[in-house]
Amino acid sequence: MKYEVIMAGEQTLTEKILSRAAGKAVTPNDIVEISVDLIGFHDLTGFHVIEVIESVGYKYIPNPEKLVIAFDHLVPPPDVRSAEIQKLVRELARKSKVLNFHDVGDGILHQLLLEKYVEPGQVVVGADSHTSTAGALGAFAQGMGATDVAAALLTGKTWVSVPQSFKVVLKGVPKKWVTGKDVALEILREFKADYFNGMSLEFYVEKSSEFPMDYRATVSNMGIEFNADSTLFVPDAETYSYLKNERGVECKMISPDKNASYVDEHVIDLKDVDLLVAAPYSVDNVKGVREVEGMEVDMVFIGSCTNGRLSDLEIAAKMMKGRKVRSRCVVIPASRKVFNKALELGYIQTLVSAGCVVTFSTCGPCIGGHFGVAGPDEVILSTSNRNFKGRMGSPNSKTFLVGPSVAAASAVLGKVSEPGELQ
Amino acid sequence: MIVSGRVIKLGDKIDTDLIIPAKHLKYTDPQYLAQHVLEPLDPEFHKKASKGVVLIAGKLFGMGSSREQAAIALKAAGVKAVLAESFARIFFRNAVNNGLPVMSCSKITEFVVDGDYISVNLSTGEVSLPEKGINLKCKELPEVVIKILSSGGLIEYLKGVK
Numbered sequence: 001m002k003y004e005v006i007m008a009g010e011q012t013l014t015e016k017i018l019s020r021a022a023g024k025a026v027t028p029n030d031i032v033e034i035s036v037d038l039i040g041f042h043d044l045t046g047f048h049v050i051e052v053i054e055s056v057g058y059k060y061i062p063n064p065e066k067l068v069i070a071f072d073h074l075v076p077p078p079d080v081r082s083a084e085i086q087k088l089v090r091e092l093a094r095k096s097k098v099l100n101f102h103d104v105g106d107g108i109l110h111q112l113l114l115e116k117y118v119e120p121g122q123v124v125v126g127a128d129s130h131t132s133t134a135g136a137l138g139a140f141a142q143g144m145g146a147t148d149v150a151a152a153l154l155t156g157k158t159w160v161s162v163p164q165s166f167k168v169v170l171k172g173v174p175k176k177w178v179t180g181k182d183v184a185l186e187i188l189r190e191f192k193a194d195y196f197n198g199m200s201l202e203f204y205v206e207k208s209s210e211f212p213m214d215y216r217a218t219v220s221n222m223g224i225e226f227n228a229d230s231t232l233f234v235p236d237a238e239t240y241s242y243l244k245n246e247r248g249v250e251c252k253m254i255s256p257d258k259n260a261s262y263v264d265e266h267v268i269d270l271k272d273v274d275l276l277v278a279a280p281y282s283v284d285n286v287k288g289v290r291e292v293e294g295m296e297v298d299m300v301f302i303g304s305c306t307n308g309r310l311s312d313l314e315i316a317a318k319m320m321k322g323r324k325v326r327s328r329c330v331v332i333p334a335s336r337k338v339f340n341k342a343l344e345l346g347y348i349q350t351l352v353s354a355g356c357v358v359t360f361s362t363c364g365p366c367i368g369g370h371f372g373v374a375g376p377d378e379v380i381l382s383t384s385n386r387n388f389k390g391r392m393g394s395p396n397s398k399t400f401l402v403g404p405s406v407a408a409a410s411a412v413l414g415k416v417s418e419p420g421e422l423q
Numbered sequence: 424m425i426v427s428g429r430v431i432k433l434g435d436k437i438d439t440d441l442i443i444p445a446k447h448l449k450y451t452d453p454q455y456l457a458q459h460v461l462e463p464l465d466p467e468f469h470k471k472a473s474k475g476v477v478l479i480a481g482k483l484f485g486m487g488s489s490r491e492q493a494a495i496a497l498k499a500a501g502v503k504a505v506l507a508e509s510f511a512r513i514f515f516r517n518a519v520n521n522g523l524p525v526m527s528c529s530k531i532t533e534f535v536v537d538g539d540y541i542s543v544n545l546s547t548g549e550v551s552l553p554e555k556g557i558n559l560k561c562k563e564l565p566e567v568v569i570k571i572l573s574s575g576g577l578i579e580y581l582k583g584v585k
């Protein structure tokens with residue numbers, strides 16, 4: 001990607017990206033039209049985007065080269081209507097020559113965007129709120145509704161209200177078993193779900209390798225739960241090596257200016273972050289795992305675009321090696337690539353031997369779709385990102401959001417447990 | 424642009440899974456969606472809204488998923504406008520794009536109760552509760568948003584501009 005030099009004062013990463021995309025220097029609260037680099041949608045929003053495009057008289061999807069489609073929400077289709085939706089999107093994608101098309105089983109859209117498409121400094125929009133995940137690579141990424149995404153496809157542009165930038169510094173080294181999920185929950189515990197509404201969070205990692213890409217993806221994924229306008233990790237050595245090792249590409253890095261001004265700054269010392277849980281029915285109802293320890297668990301779900309990555313499966317496999325699960329446990333890798341790697345490393349075999357149900361990538365139980373819909377009064381421990389009433393099935397079920405180590409240890413013991421309990 | 428009607432008042436953090444549960448997202452037909460709007464909160468909501476109501480809510484109305492059906496369902500059920508202390512970004516855009524008036528009003532829940540009659544001038548931000556003799560000033564909507572709302576939504580607006 002080429003960057004034109006925009007003359008402006010010292011800028012945050014957000015302001016830099018948006019200035020480039022607007023073709024002029026922007027400041028917070030400006031409402032500007034920006035060009036879009038990458039657009040995504042999935043099966044469940046895709047048919048709606050297509051309806052909008054067709055309603056303005058288009059027979060093909062415009063700008064197919066910017067588009068990534070991944071079927072993930074209802075895959076493989078659990079009912080006729082889902083199959084019908086997918087057929088409609090698949091056929092139009094083929095006719096429109098959408099090359100970046102991922103059918104059933106390739107992976108969850110947000111994971112595929114990281115694995116194959118997103119570059120630092122891009123503007124990414126997607127018809128799904130968790131498009132924020134792409135911020136892990138230093139992109140300005142926003143979820144939008146079907147009409148906004150259709151408009152982005154039709155015009156190559158969208159509009160944004162330029163958010164104020166807020167700086168978060170992650171310093172030090174996390175404790176054993178503490179991962180990106182606990183950091184996301186720590187932010188929700190401290191600031192609650194409405195504090196960052198209208199702001200863009202920029203994360204500076206002091207020791208880049210101590211907060212690897214998988215953790216960053218989890219935090220950016222949950223950026224929408226903070227209601228932040230976007231959640232970006234300032235590209236660093238970890239970003240560079242992820243892109244080089246996983247994708248074989250050398251991307252141009254982009255950084256905020258040294259004296260960029262932020263609305264505020266918050267420092268998190270990773271050694272102080274504990275294992276946390278978000279209790280029903282709100283993502284910011286955060287407690288220490290100890291506070292709910294011992295509660296019986298009906299089902300554990302390890303997966304989703306939040307925590308279905310290789311490091312999550314590695315942690316689960318470590319916890320379950322040579323053991324059996326007492327709670328029902330469903331494990332879903334976020335992409336085929338993750339699945340294959342986990343097979344190669346023996347994690348899948350370990351999880352299957354422990355009694356987990358392991359399947360190809362799909363959103364599955366995260367939206368109460370299939371592969372483990374929550375029943376009335378059931379207690380679910382999930383590594384996904386939302387515990388709203390009825391989100392995973394029955395409105396009377398209760399979802400507790402946790403990281404992979406607590407999920408796996410609890411599955412083995414059949415009750416909410418810290419990983420240390422296993423020894 | 425003025426809207427008025429009786430109030431239905433809701434709390435903070437009304438998320439999109441509450442407004443329209445995921446199991447209904449395979450459809451976009453407004454009449455179908457209207458039947459299920461806010462179902463987990465109150466299965467009778469669509470009947471109560473059918474005569475035309477103004478929703479008043481607390482913080483972060485519409486937080487959560489990007490499902491545009493949330494805005495479509497509210498509008499089709501008879502919701503004429505939503506005034507909330509704050510909105511989630513995606514929902515706010517979806518509402519405007521579908522011609523459902525939305526306005527941020529920082530302390531609105533302190534003044535309004537269920538059943539009040541309310542009149543809202545979206546262009547000036549003036550809100551009045553004539554039965555109580557209360558007048559409030561909220562944040563008026565930008566002109567372009569008013570234009571989109573008057574056209575009935577983004578697509579209709581874009582067709583008009585062309």
Ligand code: SF4
Nearest residue numbers: 130304305363366367
């Ligand atoms: S895994 Fe859950 S949160 Fe992620 S895209 Fe799928 S439904 Fe949405």
